[in-house]
Amino acid sequence: MRRPTGTPTRRGKSPVADKRSPAAQAKPKRHAAAKAKPRRGNVVTRGVAGAVSLVWRVIWGSFWRLALTVALILFGASAYYYSSLPEASALFDGRARGSVTMLDRDGRVFAWRGETFGMVSSDKIAPVLKQAVIATEDRRFYSHLGVDPRGIASAIRINLAEGRGALEGNGGSTITQQVAKLLCLGESFDPTQWKDEAEYEAECRRTTLWRKVKEVPFALALEAKYGKDDILNIYMNRSYLGAGARGFEAASQRYFNKPAVDVNAAEAAMLAGLLKAPSYYAPTSNLARAQDRANIILGLMRREGYIDDAQLAAAEAEPARLSRAAAARAGGYFADWVMESGPGFLTTETTEDVTIKTTFDQRVQRAAERALAQTFEEKVKAGSKAEAAVVVMSADGAVRAMIGGRDSTVNGAFNRATQAKRQTGSSFKPFVYAAALEQGYSPDSRVLDAPLTINIPGSGPWSPKNYTRNYRGEITLTTALANSINTSTIRLQEAVGRDAVRRVAQGFGFAHDLTTSPSLGLGVSESTLLEMTGAYAGIRNGGRSVRPYGLVELRIDGDDQPLMGQSGGMGEQVVSARAAGQLIFMMEQVIAHGTGGRAKLPGDRPVAGKTGTTSSYRDAWFIGFTGQYVTGVWMGYDDNTPLNDVTGGGLPAEIWQAVMAEIHDGLPVEPLLTVTPDGSGVVIATGEGMPKVVTAGSANDPLAAALASAIRQQQGGGAPQPVPGGPAPQVPAVPPGTVPRTPGASTSAGGQAVPAAVPQGDALSEALRNIGIN
Secondary structure, three states: OOOOOOOOOOOOOOOOOOOOOHHHHHOOOHHHHHHHOOOOOOHHHHHHHHHHHHHHHHHHHHHHHHHHHHHHHHHHHHHHHHHHOOOHHHHOOOOOOOEEEEEOOOOOEEEEEEOEEOOOOHHHOOHHHHHHHHHHHOOOOOOOOOOOHHHHHHHHHHHHHOOOOOOOOOOOOOHHHHHHHHOHHHOOOOOOOOOOHHHHHHHHHOOOHHHHHHHHHHHHHHHHHOOHHHHHHHHHHHOEOOOOEEOHHHHHHHHHOOOHHHOOHHHHHHHHHOOOOHHHHOOOOOHHHHHHHHHHHHHHHHHOOOOOHHHHHHHHHOOOOOOHHHHHOOOHHHHHHHHHHOOHHHOOOOOOOEEEEEOOOHHHHHHHHHHHHHHHHHHOOOOOOOEEEEEEEEOOOEEEEEEOOOOOOOOOOOOOOOOOOEEOHHHHHHHHHHHHHHOOOOOOOEEEEOOOOEEEOOOEEEOOOOOOOOOOEEEEHHHHHHOOOHHHHHHHHHHHOHHHHHHHHHHOOOOOOOOOOHHHHHOOOEEOHHHHHHHHHHHHOOOEEEEOEOEEEEEEOOOOOOOEOOOOEEEEEOOOHHHHHHHHHHHHHHHHHOOOHHHOOHHHOOOEEEEEEOHHHOEEEEEEEOOOEEEEEEEEOOOOOOOOOOOOOOHHHHHHHHHHHHHOOOOOOOOEEEEOOOOOOEEEEOOOOOOEEEOOOOOOOOOHHHHHHHHHHHHOOOOOOOOOOOOOOOOOOOOOOOOOOOOOOOOEEOOEEOOOOOOOOOHHHHHHHHOOOO
16 A cells, blocks of 8 residues: 655644644735736836836935925025115115206206105005006015016016017016016125126116026015015115106106105006106106006006096096106206216216206296297208207306207207307407407497408418408498408407407407417307307406306205305406497497397397308307397307308397397396497497487486596596487598507507507496496
8 A cells, every 4th residue: 555645635633733823823925925916017018117106206206305405595595685685774775876956046946967866665655656566567466475486487478479588578577576686686886896887787687597596585585574565665766767767756756746645546657657668668758658658557557456447537538747847858958067067076976966056047948949949940941950059148157048959858968059169250259349449449440441461471371351252441340340341350450469369358268279370350269159158248247257157056965055156157357347338339230230130139129249150151150148148049060061151140140039039028128238439428228219328417317426427537527428329439540551540549560559558447447347337
């Protein structure tokens, strides 16, 4: 019988005790169970699933680690920025330089330079203005933490749809991020790093991916440091809003002449609309464009529920308008001149806010601008590039108006009234005659008008010619000046001496080089219109020099005492009051009977002046005065192109007449005080027909008492007096070709006159000075 092999099958209880523990007996075998579970998929699918699982684990692990790292970096950067942020009020004024505010003669603001700033707290800003800014710039301002992902995504989508780069155009920045940009991410202006403040600000505004990244922690720091109201307040104080206005308070004052707390919905919308492009949308640049932009902002405000339909309709029906001063934009050339004439550290480069009180008169300026524009519109061919400049001043040199070019609304442009040095032409001649009168010549002294040739060493013969090419023979000095006779003027100049003429001209304010050649008397030397007008003011003042000025007082805002006072005005006596009075008499004849006839003013208002035209008609001048104002007009081309047969007695005289008629409208007629041709009395040109002569025999006249004794002393008590309307005193004629002689003048020697001495104690001049004719 065979023995069975293998493991016997036990049935029932084994007689041999099982030595394994009960737990071991009950524990199932793992490998047996595993073998029992069927596998899913084949080798390929199982491999792919394993790879995906591995990649996911790597990505997830990397993501949360990266996120944690970014969060830590963001937190650290925000904490760093947070620690460096000052109090909110310290961030309101971000200007590196101050501003200059200019007041006219009546104390009203008419111009600003630099960036004006008016700090205002949140409670001093109209709620409708805040709402306009939020509706325009960041509608979810009060719901985000400084960064708006939805806004950024929307901006990127718009930029890409319009064919721009993702970061070009719309930036999707919140107001908080824009504040971060305005603060230049906490980086202050460093003159060693940037050439100027403009370059620094351009760098701060530049949009790059790295700067956008840096804006995030800075914006979070701002949100953590300040409240929403403080952030909005910083934004509304630092934003540039065009026309040199920094902040909404300054812009409201600049455009509407009212504080930001008082603006209405239409004005608030216009101000908020400036944030996108301040210079482009500035209402002073283009009011209609600014109003169109404001209507868009009003629509955004309606969408956000800040205004209702009725308020929207009312604001659109009554759009914002500029204040009178902002609309006029008057005095740009004048303001530029004042800035240049003052010290740089208190004007163009000031770090303080400065207020300057000036001599400027807005009424006179507007009148002059209207007159100039009307003359060019009516009498100058359309499309002409001819330019003009006008200066109006009081007799003491206080400049009241200034036009430096046909476009009178620009700032910082080339000022033809103060910067253009042009030949003066015949407008220089009064200074030749002033020198002669000072040496004892009389307006009735006679001089030859005939062909003249002067040999100039090194240059050869020079022959001045008259404008008409005609010659009159012997004429009086008055006739020679009234008709602007060149040959007579040069003969007179050579008689009194060029040095004497140069001294008189320089004494009256010519700061530029004067030629030493015989052509001096014909105005070949260059000068500016402002300088020439100031020189004529010296004649008007009885021979006392005048330095034109515009600055009356300069003070730093908040200071009680001014830092500067008036910088010009009356100067030294150049010629005697007697000689100046005689010259005024002669210059009256220029307008009454000579080349300046077109300058006559209505109502027989007394006027005196002189025309001027340079060779080839490149420059045309007319300068003259009344009892109230001295005004100069220049006309020409910037490139020296000859004018089309325009002389000083033509368009410049007409412009002068139009300007003076405008600015004298409503003013009383004031006399011009002149001296009779023989110097025996004072002629008061009243503008009422026959001039009035005050002499020793006119004891019933108020001036006679002051003048009678002086006149008697001057004449020795018995000289005959001129009769109004009677014949002029006879002066001995001089042989043709000789130097004219006048009472008191010495004989000539070798063709050159020996100047006659004028007594320092000229009694008539002293009397004129004593009664205020100076």
